[in-house]
Amino acid sequence: MTQALGRHAELSPIPKRGRLAALWRQIKINKANYLLLAPFATVFFVFTVLPVIMSIFLSFTHYNMLQPPVWVGWANYIRLFLADDVFLIALKNTFVFASITGPVSYFACLIFAWMINELKPKLRAFLTLLFYAPSISGNLFLIWTIIFSGDSYGLANGFLMRFGITTEPIQWLQDPRYMMGVIILIVLWLSLGTSFLVFIAGLQGIDKSLFEAGAIDGVKNRWQELWFITLPSMRPQLMFGAVISITQSFSVAGVTIALAGFPSTDYAARTVVTHLIDYGSVRFEMGYASAIATVLFFAMVLAQRVVQYLLRKMG
Amino acid sequence: MAFRLRERKLNRSAGGDLFIFSILAVSAAFMALPLVYAVCNAFKPLNELFLFPPQFFVRNPTLDNFKDLFVLMGQSWVPFSRYISNTLLITGLGTAGHVIIASMGAYSISKHIFPGSKLFSEIVLLSLMFAYQVTAVPNYIIMSKLGWINTHFSMIVPAWGASLGFFLMSKFMVQVPDELLEAARIDGAGEFRTWWSVVMPMVRPAWLTLIILSFQALWGDSGGRFIYKEALKTLPYALQQISSAGLARAGVGAAAGLIMIIIPIAVFVYNQSNIIETMTTSGID
Numbered sequence: 001m002t003q004a005l006g007r008h009a010e011l012s013p014i015p016k017r018g019r020l021a022a023l024w025r026q027i028k029i030n031k032a033n034y035l036l037l038a039p040f041a042t043v044f045f046v047f048t049v050l051p052v053i054m055s056i057f058l059s060f061t062h063y064n065m066l067q068p069p070v071w072v073g074w075a076n077y078i079r080l081f082l083a084d085d086v087f088l089i090a091l092k093n094t095f096v097f098a099s100i101t102g103p104v105s106y107f108a109c110l111i112f113a114w115m116i117n118e119l120k121p122k123l124r125a126f127l128t129l130l131f132y133a134p135s136i137s138g139n140l141f142l143i144w145t146i147i148f149s150g151d152s153y154g155l156a157n158g159f160l161m162r163f164g165i166t167t168e169p170i171q172w173l174q175d176p177r178y179m180m181g182v183i184i185l186i187v188l189w190l191s192l193g194t195s196f197l198v199f200i201a202g203l204q205g206i207d208k209s210l211f212e213a214g215a216i217d218g219v220k221n222r223w224q225e226l227w228f229i230t231l232p233s234m235r236p237q238l239m240f241g242a243v244i245s246i247t248q249s250f251s252v253a254g255v256t257i258a259l260a261g262f263p264s265t266d267y268a269a270r271t272v273v274t275h276l277i278d279y280g281s282v283r284f285e286m287g288y289a290s291a292i293a294t295v296l297f298f299a300m301v302l303a304q305r306v307v308q309y310l311l312r313k314m315g
Numbered sequence: 316m317a318f319r320l321r322e323r324k325l326n327r328s329a330g331g332d333l334f335i336f337s338i339l340a341v342s343a344a345f346m347a348l349p350l351v352y353a354v355c356n357a358f359k360p361l362n363e364l365f366l367f368p369p370q371f372f373v374r375n376p377t378l379d380n381f382k383d384l385f386v387l388m389g390q391s392w393v394p395f396s397r398y399i400s401n402t403l404l405i406t407g408l409g410t411a412g413h414v415i416i417a418s419m420g421a422y423s424i425s426k427h428i429f430p431g432s433k434l435f436s437e438i439v440l441l442s443l444m445f446a447y448q449v450t451a452v453p454n455y456i457i458m459s460k461l462g463w464i465n466t467h468f469s470m471i472v473p474a475w476g477a478s479l480g481f482f483l484m485s486k487f488m489v490q491v492p493d494e495l496l497e498a499a500r501i502d503g504a505g506e507f508r509t510w511w512s513v514v515m516p517m518v519r520p521a522w523l524t525l526i527i528l529s530f531q532a533l534w535g536d537s538g539g540r541f542i543y544k545e546a547l548k549t550l551p552y553a554l555q556q557i558s559s560a561g562l563a564r565a566g567v568g569a570a571a572g573l574i575m576i577i578i579p580i581a582v583f584v585y586n587q588s589n590i591i592e593t594m595t596t597s598g599i600d
């Protein structure tokens with residue numbers, strides 16, 4: 001309920017029917033707003049919210065996609081935490097992965113967007129394209145499988161062997177010791193995407209007179225300008241970027257499957273989402289896969305709340 | 316002009332310029348090298364692709380990979396132009412619809428408080444965090460109930476309701492000053508008019524960015540979930556089929572990858588240059 005309405009109700013304790021009437025009045029006043037929202041809301045509910053609700057329902061069932069779902073209560077969740085060792089590996093990998101790539105990619109997006117914004121238009125346009133190109137390039141990231149190929153045809157191995165650093169090719173994508181590091185590197189290479197563009201757009205929207213006013217008020221260099229003027233002016237974009245970083249870093253799967261194989265050696269590159277794909281699309285245990293998705297969802301919401309709290313505190 | 320020059324130099328030291336420039340140069344090299352390598356591979360003849368020690372640059376550039384690709388395209392059972400027109404239709408209608416209805420809704424949510432508005436934006440935020448892989452089955456059930464299996468609706472309409480665009484637009488619209496909307500209201504503009512002719516021009520960088528993101532997502536969508544008729548399938552699907560035939564097609568695959576990203580990059584360059592233009596012309600106010 002709205003703040004305005006809440007305050008009104010506080011001032012004069014009106015009976016329930018009165019409150020409903022007030023609510024109805026509010027709705028009628030805002031008719032135009034509901035109309036503007038209606039097209040998006042309809043499509044959004046049918047194709048996004050409804051499937052999510054159905055999935056959460058399925059997470060309490062046993063469902064193999066052939067027979068109708070059978071209600072099993074909390075069984076999927078109990079099995080997930082008590083009887084599935086691989087899930088715990090996946091959970092650990094995902095947390096390690098997200099806690100590195102999430103913050104690093106977030107700050108990389110921000111810092112590069114800001115640095116590029118300092119340049120002259122021509123150079124800025126070129127570098128924006130260059131930094132963004134990997135994330136627009138679709139399957140072109142598979143080039144890394146050639147670079148980090150485990151035989152001597154791989155570029156990285158060829159390079160190391162030519163200079164005598166190693167004599168034998170390193171199994172970059174099969175050896176659990178290197179796997180995660182290589183994948184993190186590649187994900188970071190791919191990470192200057194949505195948030196990066198949004199930060200660039202956000203930087204364009206800042207009122208230029210603020211910088212002049214800041215200079216008069218004693219801002220001495222660009223770093224102070226960044227901290228005292230630029231960042232506070234783009235708080236909504238910073239919040240957006242944080243949410244995107246969280247969702248992306250928690251749901252990494254495509255890159256690990258393409259590079260480390262599926263399943264990967266010793267499950268070293270198993271993440272929550274690859275675990276989910278395994279149960280959903282390979283073993284057809286949709287109920288169990290939905291339970292994994294629901295757990296992941298709450299983990300992301302928790303992370304988002306923490307980051308939101310930190311960002312608010314900073315500002 | 317003289318004033319402009321001085322403005323650019325405001326609070327900028329040469330040392331800082333050098334520092335930023337060197338960081339950007341090193342990172343640009345890291346970003347660019349794999350791409351250069353991919354481009355080189357598309358022009359490599361087969362014997363150079365599997366050489367030891369591996370070569371970074373191409374020695375005898377050839378267009379064979381592209382020629383092979385076009386021959387394979389010509390041999391497809393459904394005329395190849397069908398795949399292209401399918402993808403153009405889906406990408407065009409999907410992007411346009413999404414940008415329009417998402418920004419309409421975002422305006423009403425971000426600039427007004429009404430019963431349900433807070434709850435709605437909270438739901439949009441939460442929906443971003445649910446793994447889309449598990450919603451595939453429920454989505455299929457919904458599509459078949461609507462009778463949209465084997466139609467392009469199944470790809471276009473869900474794209475209109477993507478949460479990302481709504482979230483993005485509402486974050487930018489929050490920053491539009493309320494005084495401006497008040498002024499429009501006093502001038503007699505209704506909510507729809509205010510959205511279209513006051514708010515949308517103000518957040519031009521935002522929707523230009525959203526066009527890039529939405530276009531890119533739809534362009535690369537192979538649409539394997541709801542469309543089974545060959546004549547309705549998309550370009551990424553067709554190219555995947557062509558290039559996924561093992562080692563012999565490695566070069567063709569590289570060529571196909573290169574061709575696929577030309578259009579999104581063109582859209583990106585066009586929109587980005589417009590974003591920058593917005594900035595240089597709005598300096599007057």
